[in-house]
Amino acid sequence: MGDRWYSEAVVYCLDVDTYVDSDGDGIGDLRGLIGRLDYLARLGVTCIWLNPIHPSPNKDDGYDATDFYAVDPRLGTLGDFAELLHQAQNRGIRVIIDLVVNHTSDQHPWFQSARSSPDSPYRDWYVWSDTEPDDRHQGMVFPGEQHETWSYDRTAKAWYYHRFYRFQPDLNIDNPKVREEIKKITSFWLQLGVAGFRMDAVPFIIEQTEPGNPNSPKDFEFLTELRQHVQWRRGDAVLLAEANVEPDQLSVYFGDGGGSSNRIHMLFDFMLNGRLMLALAREDPETIIDALRDTPKLPMGAQWATFLRNHDEIDLSRLTADQRNDVLAAFGPTEEMQLYGRGIRRRLAPMLGNDRRRLELAYALQFSLRGTPVLRYGEEIGMGEDLSLPGREAIRTPMQWSFKPNAGFSTAEEEKLVRPVIDKGEFGYQKVNVTAQRSDPRSLLAWFERMIRTLREAPEIGSGSTSHIDVPAPAGVLAHRADGPTGTMVFLHNLGTDDVEVDLSTLEAEADLPIDVLSDRGYGELGKLGAIKLSGHGYRWIRLCRGQGF
Ligand code: NOJ
Numbered sequence: 001m002g003d004r005w006y007s008e009a010v011v012y013c014l015d016v017d018t019y020v021d022s023d024g025d026g027i028g029d030l031r032g033l034i035g036r037l038d039y040l041a042r043l044g045v046t047c048i049w050l051n052p053i054h055p056s057p058n059k060d061d062g063y064d065a066t067d068f069y070a071v072d073p074r075l076g077t078l079g080d081f082a083e084l085l086h087q088a089q090n091r092g093i094r095v096i097i098d099l100v101v102n103h104t105s106d107q108h109p110w111f112q113s114a115r116s117s118p119d120s121p122y123r124d125w126y127v128w129s130d131t132e133p134d135d136r137h138q139g140m141v142f143p144g145e146q147h148e149t150w151s152y153d154r155t156a157k158a159w160y161y162h163r164f165y166r167f168q169p170d171l172n173i174d175n176p177k178v179r180e181e182i183k184k185i186t187s188f189w190l191q192l193g194v195a196g197f198r199m200d201a202v203p204f205i206i207e208q209t210e211p212g213n214p215n216s217p218k219d220f221e222f223l224t225e226l227r228q229h230v231q232w233r234r235g236d237a238v239l240l241a242e243a244n245v246e247p248d249q250l251s252v253y254f255g256d257g258g259g260s261s262n263r264i265h266m267l268f269d270f271m272l273n274g275r276l277m278l279a280l281a282r283e284d285p286e287t288i289i290d291a292l293r294d295t296p297k298l299p300m301g302a303q304w305a306t307f308l309r310n311h312d313e314i315d316l317s318r319l320t321a322d323q324r325n326d327v328l329a330a331f332g333p334t335e336e337m338q339l340y341g342r343g344i345r346r347r348l349a350p351m352l353g354n355d356r357r358r359l360e361l362a363y364a365l366q367f368s369l370r371g372t373p374v375l376r377y378g379e380e381i382g383m384g385e386d387l388s389l390p391g392r393e394a395i396r397t398p399m400q401w402s403f404k405p406n407a408g409f410s411t412a413e414e415e416k417l418v419r420p421v422i423d424k425g426e427f428g429y430q431k432v433n434v435t436a437q438r439s440d441p442r443s444l445l446a447w448f449e450r451m452i453r454t455l456r457e458a459p460e461i462g463s464g465s466t467s468h469i470d471v472p473a474p475a476g477v478l479a480h481r482a483d484g485p486t487g488t489m490v491f492l493h494n495l496g497t498d499d500v501e502v503d504l505s506t507l508e509a510e511a512d513l514p515i516d517v518l519s520d521r522g523y524g525e526l527g528k529l530g531a532i533k534l535s536g537h538g539y540r541w542i543r544l545c546r547g548q549g550f
Contacts, residue, residue, distance in 0.1 A: 102164075150162075347378070357520065360539070467481060494539065
């Protein structure tokens with residue numbers, strides 16, 4: 001693996017409290033996770049991203065911390081965390097954690113002190129207004145659930161700012177002490193051995209909020225400062241950021257210092273995510289082709305993180321009304337599948353009708369497009385959602401390990417579980433679980449292992465450049481390539497249902513000994529790159545040539 005390990009990584013995101021419970025209290029924990037590292041190593045994961053692990057009232061699944069220097073006692077101890085880092089490292093797996101510093105919980109001692117008196121040393125750690133701001137009802141990230149971004153605090157006798165829920169007061173980035181504290185938090189965890197951070201809500205962290213100004217300026221220099229700090233502490237540490245902003249804004253988040261990224265290393269590709277969903281819904285790759293064409297050239301060291309699903313709803317806000325309607329019609333037709341009209345609260349397997357062919361196609365696409373793939377736990381076995389749970393909890397049910405009660409997640413009484421296990425229907429744990437799939441070479445899990453192994457053998461996907469190939473391809477087919485010093489791969493993905501042929505003869509001159517390294521079925525010897533067969537919803541990853549010296 002090259003120096004920039006994150007370019008060739010496979011990231012696996014999980015929430016410790018719904019992964020595995022080792023002590024039978026109904027809540028997943030770090031010791032449970034340690035016991036499953038071998039499973040993750042076999043799957044081929046090289047980096048685990050843990051959703052928030054800090055003490056928290058858990059009103060937003062841990063994205064409301066009360067202490068950034070500790071581990072939530074429900075999950076274990078700091079000692080368990082250090083052990084996790086050690087055991088993961090032994091298996092070549094890095095661990096990154098969520099850094100949620102746009103806000104704290106309103107129960108955080110800093111906020112408790114800040115609200116108690118204007119003279120508190122923490123007063124200026126948050127964003128206040130003595131009078132009611134005009135833009136109080138603007139800028140909500142969770143419209144429908146949240147009605148304002150400024151709330152009145154009776155103890156403080158002032159209004160405080162919160163981009164998210166009212167129990168998540170925003171920290172004041174203009175305060176040098178807050179900036180120092182954020183750096184100190186990163187130092188602490190880096191010193192323990194984490195490989196970096198998934199930074200929550202970055203556009204809001206750097207917001208220099210002015211009451212009454214819904215378009216407050218942003219302090220991008222803080223990102224430069226933070227990057228420098230993190231890199232000084234640990235040279236290969238990575239910042240993977242959530243910045244769901246307009247595409248033309250993204251480059252400023254990556255930063256460019258003399259041709260190299262000097263701010264965020266990796267950004268989640270929200271734009272591609274929406275377009276992938278649309279392409280799957282319409283069975284038409286056009287929007288992906290646009291994405292490949294429009295992608296700005298990244299400064300050195302910058303990288304996309306691609307994903308199909310994450311722990312939140314699918315955000316459709318960057319699609320046009322027509323596009324959004326098509327995605328909703330295909331994947332979230334009923335109101336209960338949607339989240340206040342702003343997105344879809346479902347997992348991928350049910351969205352694709354649990355159709356194995358379409359699932360493989362979707363993941364083969366994700367993994368072959370530029371960037372580092374990020375998977376969410378349970379995707380590898382095709383888990384479903386529980387729409388009877390409120391909001392985003394629908395997609396946060398416990399991992400389904402086996403046929404045992406509670407899916408082998410926990411030995412606790414059912415009522416004690418952190419969240420109910422899916423135990424009915426097509427996606428119930430009796431049908432969808434790791435144990436069943438591990439012993440079946442044709443399972444989705446076995447397929448994921450194979451695909452990830454293939455990806456590891458093709459570093460040009462993560463580290464090279466990816467482009468659309470303009471070959472005469474039938475509607476519904478995406479042809480693209482990845483080029484790097486290690487060689488060239490060509491990919492065909494058929495989003496449509498008909499069997500087709502694609503003419504790749506223009507690539508013949510570049511081909512060394514072309515072979516299928518991953519495909520939906522055996523297509524026989526590839527031979528000459530003439531008319532290449534492709535089944536409906538089929539895919540072929542073809543190695544065209546190896547780079548010199550590889
Ligand atoms: C983004 C996270 O992904 C989401 O789950 C959370 O609710 C908000 N940030 C607030 O921290």
